[in-house]
Amino acid sequence: MSSSAAPAPSTHSAHSTPMLINAFDMMVPVHQSPGLWRHPDSGVGQFATLEYWTSLARTLEDGGFASLFLADIPGLYDVYGGSAEAALRGGVQAPLLDPLVMVPAMAAVTERLGFGVTASVTYEAPYLLARTFATLDHVTRGRIAWNVVTSYQDSAARNLGMLRQIPHDERYDRADEYMDLMYKLFEGSYEPGAVLADAEAGVFVDPSRVHPVEHDGRYFSVPDQALTHPGPQGTPFLFQAGASRRGQQFALDHGEAIFFIGNTPELVRGWVDGVRSGLRERGRAEDAVKIFTMATVVVADTDEEAQDRLDGYRKYVDIDGALSLFGGWTGVDLAGADPDSALEYVATDANQSALAAFTKLSPDRQWTVRDLAEFVAIGGRGPVIAGSAQTVADELERWQEATGVDGFNISAAVRPADLERFTALVSPELRRRGLLPEDPSASSGTRTLRETVMGAGPRLADDHRGADYRR
Numbered sequence: 001m002s003s004s005a006a007p008a009p010s011t012h013s014a015h016s017t018p019m020l021i022n023a024f025d026m027m028v029p030v031h032q033s034p035g036l037w038r039h040p041d042s043g044v045g046q047f048a049t050l051e052y053w054t055s056l057a058r059t060l061e062d063g064g065f066a067s068l069f070l071a072d073i074p075g076l077y078d079v080y081g082g083s084a085e086a087a088l089r090g091g092v093q094a095p096l097l098d099p100l101v102m103v104p105a106m107a108a109v110t111e112r113l114g115f116g117v118t119a120s121v122t123y124e125a126p127y128l129l130a131r132t133f134a135t136l137d138h139v140t141r142g143r144i145a146w147n148v149v150t151s152y153q154d155s156a157a158r159n160l161g162m163l164r165q166i167p168h169d170e171r172y173d174r175a176d177e178y179m180d181l182m183y184k185l186f187e188g189s190y191e192p193g194a195v196l197a198d199a200e201a202g203v204f205v206d207p208s209r210v211h212p213v214e215h216d217g218r219y220f221s222v223p224d225q226a227l228t229h230p231g232p233q234g235t236p237f238l239f240q241a242g243a244s245r246r247g248q249q250f251a252l253d254h255g256e257a258i259f260f261i262g263n264t265p266e267l268v269r270g271w272v273d274g275v276r277s278g279l280r281e282r283g284r285a286e287d288a289v290k291i292f293t294m295a296t297v298v299v300a301d302t303d304e305e306a307q308d309r310l311d312g313y314r315k316y317v318d319i320d321g322a323l324s325l326f327g328g329w330t331g332v333d334l335a336g337a338d339p340d341s342a343l344e345y346v347a348t349d350a351n352q353s354a355l356a357a358f359t360k361l362s363p364d365r366q367w368t369v370r371d372l373a374e375f376v377a378i379g380g381r382g383p384v385i386a387g388s389a390q391t392v393a394d395e396l397e398r399w400q401e402a403t404g405v406d407g408f409n410i411s412a413a414v415r416p417a418d419l420e421r422f423t424a425l426v427s428p429e430l431r432r433r434g435l436l437p438e439d440p441s442a443s444s445g446t447r448t449l450r451e452t453v454m455g456a457g458p459r460l461a462d463d464h465r466g467a468d469y470r471r
């Protein structure tokens with residue numbers, strides 16, 4: 001049973017529509033469910049250890065997850081009440097470890113799991129970030145993905161050398177140039193085969209096959225060669241989650257997989273249709289991009305047990321934490337607001353779609369501040385699906401059918417317990433239905449993440465914008 005609607009009874013036999021699943025997580029005490037770190041089953045007290053993450057990575061691989069997707073932000077959530085107090089007290093996306101640093105340890109204990117890591121084009125230097133991702137592509141043997149974000153926090157801008165954020169749409173204009181530069185570094189600097197390591201000839205790299213990128217743009221200037229040669233994927237697999245009008249254009253121009261978070265299938269369907277028609281307008285195949293939407297799953301042996309479990313979770317929710325999360329996303333401070341007052345849309349320079357989802361994109365429901373805080377407190381802006389493995393699988397199928405997505409970003413309320421329970425209970429049910437590969441090890445080989453998700457080759461598709469820069 002989900003928070004949105006009761007599912008139809010299961011009438012399934014095995015079929016072959018695949019469902020891609022990523023775990024949606026963050027290297028923090030609280031990602032999407034404020035307060036739940038206090039639940040007795042929570043293990044996040046250990047979130048700053050290697051073992052927490054290596055154990056989770058192994059679990060996810062066994063459960064047929066395509067990747068562990070790691071959110072990241074370069075600032076504290078300090079909009080609510082004008083300070084970071086509620087976020088710090090509640091461990092809400094702080095303290096935040098560096099996910100890029102953690103990937104090699106997780107890669108060392110897994111074979112197939114991909115790692116989708118968020119990095120901000122507004123704050124990272126492109127020349128160095130290209131090296132970081134190329135390094136990770138090498139050492140994971142092609143299992144790295146980059147979630148390209150433009151960021152949305154004034155707190156990040158302030159601490160990273162700017163007075164305030166670059167205005168919303170301009171961030172994306174700048175990001176377009178950033179990406180073109182990255183394609184030059186990943187695809188156009190080292191020719192394939194430039195690294196010879198030929199001891200007899202005394203040539204490690206053939207310099208005639210390494211080219212300066214000669215980028216001289218409005219925002220960036222990089223005249224010389226890339227610092228390192230590209231890994232198996234060339235450009236890392238690209239995730240994107242822009243949801244505003246400008247953000248969606250950017251997602252279509254660069255993303256190979258696009259993420260949404262929406263609290264109703266109708267809302268997500270609208271965005272999915274926008275992606276498919278945008279691809280058609282660009283002369284690309286409708287399925288040239290894979291689409292994911294987020295769901296928080298609470299699973300138990302029976303529907304009743306799962307519902308009890310979810311009810312139990314509600315005792316731990318942290319409303320201040322939820323409002324600090326919301327303030328961080330949207331730039332809107334609801335401190336001191338009457339809990340029964342109606343939410344209204346205002347344009348900000350933060351994440352515009354997060355507020356729109358509860359206001360102008362939700363015409364059938366008037367959300368109050370209280371509704372919002374209670375909703376966000378478990379599972380952030382996405383749906384919560386609670387039930388037996390059968391019910392959860394039914395609900396995921398219903399969402400997939402109703403929205404047209406290719407799969408889900410599965411989030412845990414109590415971490416990592418809910419992801420472990422998913423792997424133990426839901427993954428076998430999805431396999432039984434033919435939605436996940438039966439035995440992932442059988443089909444493994446040394447597949448890159450791009451191959452796993454797209455079902456095509458290890459490099460960018462020929463009709464992707466980045467392929468134009470290929471040597």
Ligand SMILES: Cc1cc2nc3c(=O)[nH]c(=O)nc-3n(C[C@H](O)[C@H](O)[C@H](O)COP(=O)(O)O)c2cc1C
Pocket residue numbers: 070071072073118148149150151152241242243244245246247248259260261294350351352353354409
């Ligand atoms: C599933 C999902 C994950 C996201 N993860 C991050 C993240 O880790 N860091 C970040 O700065 N933004 C993240 N975002 C925000 C998006 O990059 C984007 O800013 C947001 O969806 C709003 O779209 P807009 O920028 O077009 O208004 C995420 C969005 C979604 C839907």
